[in-house]
Amino acid sequence: MRKIPFFLLLICFVFFSINCQVFVKNSFNFPAGMSDAYSALVDENEKAFYFVDYQEYANSNLFKFDINTFGFINTLDLGVEKVSCGIIDKEKKVAYFGTDTNPAQIVKVNMETFEVVKNISLSQTITNLYSAQIDTQNQKAYFVSGTSSSAVAKIDLNSFTQESTLAISDSNRLGSVIDVPNAFLYVFTYSSLPKIHKIDLSTFSEVGSLSLASSETFPICGVIDSSSGYMYxxxxxxxxKIVKVNLAQFxxxxxxxxxxxxxxxxxxxxDPENHLAYFISASSLVRIDLSTFTRIDSLQFGSLSPHAMSIDLQKNSSFIAFQNSRIAEVDLKTFKTVEQEEIENYDYPQFILVDEEANMGYVxxxxxxxxxxxxLTSFELIDYLSTDNQxxxxxxxxxDSQNGFAYFFVRHGLVITxxxxxxxxxxxxxxxxxVGEDNSTTGTSFDTKNNIIYVSFSESGNVSIYKFSAPGLEMLGILNLGFIATWKMFIDSLHGYLYSRLGNDPYTGITKIQLSDFTxxxxxxxxxxYIDTMALDSQHQYMYFGNEVSDSNSKEDSQWSQTCRVDLTTMSVIDCxxxxxxxxxxxxxxxxxxNDAFFFTNFYDSSDGDYEAAVIQIDTTSNKFLYNTSIGDYTQITIWAVDSSSQNAYFTPILENPVRFVQLSIPQQD
Incomplete structure (x- = not known):
């Protein structure tokens, strides 16, 4: 698995004129999420390959990867949604991407600077683009629409304007293949009455059509071997099915x-030199010997579903994007997968775990x-694991470092992985x-001293705490709390108690459970x-919470909040x-x-009119404020973990894409 290098980020802003002691040590971005890839490009000159995702309710992205290292390089927001096709001019280092929208748009990208140059909207007769072809010799491109009024748009790439339009007699989404040496474009009718339309590019007119066999429905993609005069x-x-067409006789x-x-x-x-063609199916890569027109073999991908492919003949590799947001490189000589990488849609990080013994972190x-x-030593992303999404x-x-396991829980349902x-x-x-909307896991906690897992679970509003052994996962007991919402749970193994934050929004209470008899x-x-967050100080038997208070609804006006302390022996608030x-x-x-407590906060920075993140440090022996330090423009830091042995804390802001994983040094108390 490829390792993603971190981006060193040293941020240390002064807040309230206090000497800065907390600072960000390391940070890297998880690759931005990729939806289904509808287009794949490769540029041997730039040693890069590209995939474009199809985003229905957000802008599509262009993902760039290094051919040699299979490493993720960059992501470009194309500024339009539903990108469905793409073409590249390798000599001029530009690419063009068409959209499945009405009106249809084409985006021009400078691949050298990796920037959007311009986008144009096509005429009303050209909507919902499905395929595209390029003639770099004559600087023309052809974008094919796939609706009830299907047509081909001819684009002058020098002026980047729509030059003319050719209506196609059939409808539905249309695939296409271009024969540049002979100046023909072939357009496929995706229907139960399959046809191939032949277009003379010199006159930009349809000069014939070919009906396929009744079993060869829904033609969607193809390749041309210009030297032998065949299309597949x-x-x-x-x-x-793979259909062979004689182009001279059509x-x-x-x-x-x-x-x-x-x-x-x-x-x-x-691969015309070796007389081979490759077709990706719903679960495999199929290899065809063109000299004998026979299927040689296939490379199976199991549950992975290929969706787009590009080939680098110089490297003898095929780069494939899968429907579930993975990519793979296939060595065409050995016909084996040599590399796979996940570029999952990293939305909504929910937790961070730290294995202090192995110095590993899990998000x-x-x-x-x-x-x-x-x-956490090299600060590199080294692997992924997909739990069963069902x-x-x-x-x-x-x-559970001691037993060599970690336990993961879903939101709706009581399932332990x-x-x-x-x-x-x-x-x-x-x-x-x-799984069910009325069944919700609302909190978990692990008693490392006694190897017990506690899970708070709501079934139709009735909340119970379940007790499991670790690592065997044997159910040991159930404590019913009634119809009251619970949130986060805390274990005090030292004194033998479990504390659960309870109530409805805002979460307004703490319940105390004795572990010895589970009562x-x-x-x-x-x-x-108005409680935002809680933290347990088991040594002193205190619970700290953040109380959000504001004397004005305007962010520009003065705001203030509190850090408060609960004495868990008397179950009372003692100071704020x-x-x-x-x-x-x-x-x-x-x-x-x-003897320190730390609170992540958002504060209003009047200098730039925006919110920034900060860390507040509290002395737990006296509940006195020590300092408050800005750590930059992170958005809603709610996911964190602390490694006391290395004096580091880790967090991920939850409203960012790509998601950042950040390491903070924990300051030593003066």
Whole structure:
């Protein structure tokens, strides 16, 4: 698995004229999320390959990768949604991308500077682009629409303007292939009555059409071997068929029917020197011997679904993008996968776990149930693990370094996924209650001293705390709390208590549970406070919480909040600190090796009119404010973990794409 280098980020802004002691040590960006790839390009001159994603409700992105290292290089926001096709002029170092929109647009990108140069809207008769071809010799491009009024738009690349339009007699989305030496464009009708339309590019007129066999429906992609005068067309059928067309006679010469597990062509590439063609199906890469027109073999990808492909003949590699946002490199000589990389949609990080013994960090992402593994020594992203998405959105995690496991929990349902840390693989999935909107895991905590996992679970509003052994995951007991919402849970192994933050928004209370007999031992009502975050100081038996207060609804006016302390022996609030300028508290933790508590906050910076993140340090022996230090423009830091042995803390802002993973040094108390 490729390692992603970190971007060193040293940020240390002064806040309230206090000497800066907290600083960001390291930070890297997770690659931005990629939806289904509809277009793939390769540029041997620049030693790069590219995939474009198809985003329906957001701008599409162009992803750039290094051919030699298979490394992610950069992402470019194309400024338009639903990018469905792309072409590249390698000599002029520009690319053009068409959209599946009405009106259709074409975006021009300078591939050398990796910047959008310009985009144009096409005429009303050209909508929902499906395929594109380029003639670099004459500086023309052809974009094919795929609607009830299908047409081909001819683009002058020198002036980047629409030159003319040619209507196609058939409708539906249309694939295409260009024969530049002979100046013909071939357009496929994607329907149950399949046809290939032949267009003379010198006159830009349709000069013929060819009907395929009734079983060769939905032709979608193809390649041309200009030297031999043949075209090969793949169909989106089950199984996939590959049709051979004699271009000189414009006649069908035969077809290959692939095995039953090779369905639906999605892309094609050709190696004319070695007389080979490649077609990607729904689950494989199929290799065809063009000299004998026979299927040689296929490379199976299992549950992965290829969606776009580009070929680098210089390197003898094929680069494939999969529907579930992975990419792979295939060595065309050995016909084996040599590299795979995940560029998952890293939205909504939900938790960070730290394995202090192995010095590894783990970040869990909600959307696809992905867990990223990070080497905290080199600060590199080294591996991913995908949990089974059928169980719902990943939401919580607990680290069991002593037994060599980590435990992960979904949001809707009581499901525990046990992951073996030694080889980063799933060891067991235990399902107590299935996925359902009325069933919610609302908090987890791990008692490392007694090897017990506690899970707060709401079933139709009725909340119970479940007790499991670790690592065996045997259920040991259930404590019913009734119809009251719970949130985060804290373990005090030293004194034998579990504390659960409870109530509705704002979360207004703490319940205390005695671990020895698993019974309710008391609670405190905090309804007079607007609680943002809590942190347990088990050594002194205090709970700290951030109380969000503002004397004005205007962010430009004065704001203040409090850090408050609860005595857990008496279950009462004993004191609060007022902190000026704080807009809200987003996360907190207590350093168990020292007498310090830390709060992440957002504060209003009047100098630039925006919010920034900061860290507040509190002396837990006196609940006195020590200092407040800005750490930059991070957005909503709610996901964090602390490694006391190395004196580092780690966090991810939750409202960023790409997601950043940041390391903070924990300051020594003066």
């Amino acid at each position: 067309v793949g169909t989106e059928t089950s199984p996939m 006649t069908r010469e035969g077809s290959i029917t692939c095995p039953n597990n090779e369905n639906s062509a999605y892309g094609a590439g050709i 869990g992402f909600e959307n696809y149930g992905e867990i990223a593994k990070i080497d 169980y719902g959105l990943l939401y919580y995690g607990e680290m 046990k992951v073996r840390l030694s080889d980063f693989s799933i060891a067991e999935v235990k399902q107590i209650y299935g 309710n031992a008391g609670s405190i009502d905090l309804s007079d406070y 600190n007022e902190i000026s300028g704080v807009q809200e508290f987003t996360a907190s933790f207590v350093d168990p090796t020292r």
